[in-house]
Amino acid sequence: MTDDKSPSDRPRRIVLTGAAGGVGSMTRPLLAPLYPGLVLSDRMEPKDLQPGETFVKADLTRPEEVAAAVKGADGVIHLGGHSVEGSWDQILNANIIGCYNLFEAAHRKGVKRIVFASSNHAMGFHPRKTKIGVEAVPKPDTRYGLSKLFGEGLGALYAHKHGMGVLSIRIGNFGDKPVDQRRLAIWLKPDDLVQLIRIGLEKPDLVYEVVYGMSDNKRAWWDNSRALALGYSPTGQSETFAAAALEAQKALPKDAIGDYFQGGSPFCSQEFDGDFGRLKKLP
Numbered sequence: 001m002t003d004d005k006s007p008s009d010r011p012r013r014i015v016l017t018g019a020a021g022g023v024g025s026m027t028r029p030l031l032a033p034l035y036p037g038l039v040l041s042d043r044m045e046p047k048d049l050q051p052g053e054t055f056v057k058a059d060l061t062r063p064e065e066v067a068a069a070v071k072g073a074d075g076v077i078h079l080g081g082h083s084v085e086g087s088w089d090q091i092l093n094a095n096i097i098g099c100y101n102l103f104e105a106a107h108r109k110g111v112k113r114i115v116f117a118s119s120n121h122a123m124g125f126h127p128r129k130t131k132i133g134v135e136a137v138p139k140p141d142t143r144y145g146l147s148k149l150f151g152e153g154l155g156a157l158y159a160h161k162h163g164m165g166v167l168s169i170r171i172g173n174f175g176d177k178p179v180d181q182r183r184l185a186i187w188l189k190p191d192d193l194v195q196l197i198r199i200g201l202e203k204p205d206l207v208y209e210v211v212y213g214m215s216d217n218k219r220a221w222w223d224n225s226r227a228l229a230l231g232y233s234p235t236g237q238s239e240t241f242a243a244a245a246l247e248a249q250k251a252l253p254k255d256a257i258g259d260y261f262q263g264g265s266p267f268c269s270q271e272f273d274g275d276f277g278r279l280k281k282l283p
């Protein structure tokens with residue numbers, strides 16, 4: 001997305017949930033100049049609050065705290081939640097009830113835009129040999145991945161029924177660089193995530209869209225043409241790091257199931273007692 005807006009044209013008050021987490025901590029310095037007065041929210045206070053940032057403590061499972069956090073916001077970047085596989089109770093509370101509380105509070109408080117951090121694990125049981133677009137059949141690899149489909153569904157509901165603009169970003173692997181073979185396909189550079197967030201918060205007339213949160217990766221398993229059509233122009237190229245990532249891969253244990261499917265190890269292989277032979281015959 002081109003930098004064609006002055007700060008005064010941008011949405012005024014943006015709330016970042018999950019601000020104390022890994023993605024939140026690395027994107028805060030990139031978001032702060034774009035959205036002055038960025039409001040950080042989490043159930044834990046980030047250690048290094050910067051001048052100009054404010055923190056509102058909110059547990060996503062408590063509707064009144066979530067409502068207080070999003071009050072007066074123009075847009076919300078929703079990163080908060082349980083970010084790996086967990087027990088049903090953990091997923092139900094943080095990602096199902098918590099995500100519902102977030103969308104419902106945002107709707108009641110008149111928030112216009114939500115960017116939802118979905119995950120590649122919503123589609124994890126697609127084989128690596130098959131390139132998929134955003135419209136492919138959902139194949140979650142975990143309760144966690146399933147909860148991300150619920151969040152995407154919430155986004156579609158609130159966008160179409162209540163007039164919100166919502167972008168679900170199926171994040172691959174966020175970080176400074178791709179560190180193994182799988183991540184060469186799914187890596188997302190922090191600046192590229194910020195580009196996608198800006199599309200979600202600022203693109204005029206956005207209703208509801210799903211995109212893959214990946215950089216310009218030569219080995220990609222995903223067709224991200226919808227993101228490109230929305231103005232995404234990723235700058236990260238995982239291939240730059242290919243030699244080191246492939247070398248690091250050699251030290252990792254083999255996982256027949258995890259290595260076959262997009263969701264990888266351990267997401268696809270943990271608790272697996274399905275029929276791998278039958279799954280391998282699928283396209």
Ligand SMILES: NC(=O)c1ccc[n+]([C@@H]2O[C@H](COP(=O)([O-])OP(=O)(O)OC[C@H]3O[C@@H](n4cnc5c(N)ncnc54)[C@H](O)[C@@H]3O)[C@@H](O)[C@H]2O)c1
Nearest residue numbers: 018020021022023043059060079080081083117171173174
């Ligand atoms: N890191 C990645 O590569 C990646 C990939 C795909 C999707 N995502 C998604 O992006 C988001 C951020 O990921 P991350 O790696 O920073 O995760 P993280 O676990 O580091 O951060 C998540 C944050 O959410 C907060 N949180 C959890 N439960 C909460 C609750 N009940 N109330 C309030 N806050 C709560 C935690 O305190 C934490 O700070 C998550 O939604 C994750 O599922 C991340």
